[in-house]
Amino acid sequence: MAKQKSNILPQDYTTWVCELKKRYAQSQIKASIAVNGELIGFYYSLGRDIQQKQFQNTYGSGFYKKLSEDLRREIPNAKGFSPTTLKYAVYFYDLYKDFVDGQNRPQLVDDLKKIPWGHHRFIIDSCKGSPKKALFFVKKTIENNWSRSVLLTFLDTDLYEREGRAVTNFTTTLPKAQGDLARELTRDPYCFDFVEVRGDFEERELKDALLKNIEMFMMELGRGFAYMGREYRLMVGETEQFLDMLFYNTRLHCYVVVEVKTGKFEPAYIGQLSTYVVAVNHLLKTPEDKPTLGILVCKDKDEILAQYSLEGTVNPIAISEFELAKIYPKDFKSSLPSIKELEDGLRG
Template structure:
């Protein structure tokens, strides 16, 4: 006898309650852990400033803690330095809680509270990220706005640590919303327009691409590398993109046309075309893209979907040339650039310490 619909609904309801409970429990555990690390960070920060604690003291402290609590994890000397960094990076934005006793002999684990202007930005996200997520954000951001952006994005889109690192490396915060585009004229829905502006970036880091010098002008090689590493490319694009295919075939009046890369974006509810250009942007690319988008909207787009968007991804661009090229086209388009390496140009080498030197300075 098969279970009835009512019984299956009961199972679904119980399963949902269990999963919600697990999520809430994990969130509470994470909040307690962050509160503890924040408090320990303050304790160490004060001791370093007032009693000149150094690396040796922290090593001895870590060893003694291990002796007192044999199964203790997460309190190595290195991790306690990170706790200090965690506290000091948020010190000016917090209301200095948890507090320490006057004699600094006890640590009171009170709830971390932020100044009202800061709390409005990160209130619902701060305690939902792991300590490792917070460290990556602290080490790779400068302003409060940038920290808040990555904290909120990582929480709302459930970024893994590797995904967060990818977005930090790609400088997503700096590049989001800076894409040269014609969305203001071509996307009438205000909500969709704002989402589109936040979805596409001015520049994409494709450091997973391996193109030999002999092939660097071959667009098919670039396309092949992206398709071969499509998961990493999707991470570079951001959330809600689904890959449909490359060299996607369109037939218009018995003639074939092929789109380099075709995606669907769930948040924008539209098809997105990426046309790849290994050289500098040229105005004539717009006409071809406008044609592709018209054909997609006519033959491929579903009735409930929004009009398609096209992104020309090229090696270089002149923003004024792009601006003039957009005029008089009625399809939503943008022009982004890509780079395949994070290596500094030769002219900038030597101006900054290398990674190992920076690590020693932090220690």
């Protein structure tokens, strides 16, 4: 009698199959990236041809429709030849031509090929006539792996204009390389449009709202921030100190103390934050960590007063403002019907 084969597969076979699955997925990702890169390169050359050959002058306003129909007829299975896409190819070329054509800029070309065409269209819409701004968002998208929706969010918040604009003393308190990177990570103002508060909100309400939307808050703070805690307790001598918010930045390799004030900047805030920065350096910082940073975020500030205040401290601190979009009337909550009122209305 023939011996029946076992249906139980050996462990090394199962492991091999799992490895094949991973390798196939990696190959698909690489193939997708390669295809996207070739597509971006094609659109750039297409935009250049349209611009240089000037066929639109011959065919007038119907040129893009005619070219779209001709390309679809000649390449029936291809997508991406709508009149709108063809126009965007020209916009794409126009935006970057001075940075690409005639210059040895392989890194720039590679960067353009790293993000999808849909992302490029968003950037084109927001950055026409400003290639430096466009390249800023290309770089940010690559660094942070932004989805289209996240990219659109930051395009709408004027990130290019806000980044690195905080009042700081980093040039005098940090080594140049770290100071430059730290300054780049600051923003002024910080955009808290994701927060919903009433017109008479207090400091605690704002902090509650920020922590309720911690993911959006950390995205607004910038790349590399890891949340360590709110009202972070430090025992300084025999006195308890509570830090508004404590973060660690993996790019700067240092702790970052964030203090949020709902009023106008006051010099006394610098003394308080400076004390917290020193305390973190003594109690939490390891020899591998870089000096702790402080970021003070206020509703408003006098630029000169802020700068003068920073000159009096040896600790690296930045001062910024914040903006809110969703501020409800002071009596917003009281104007809403209560649960009991809603139930009584339904019974009536």
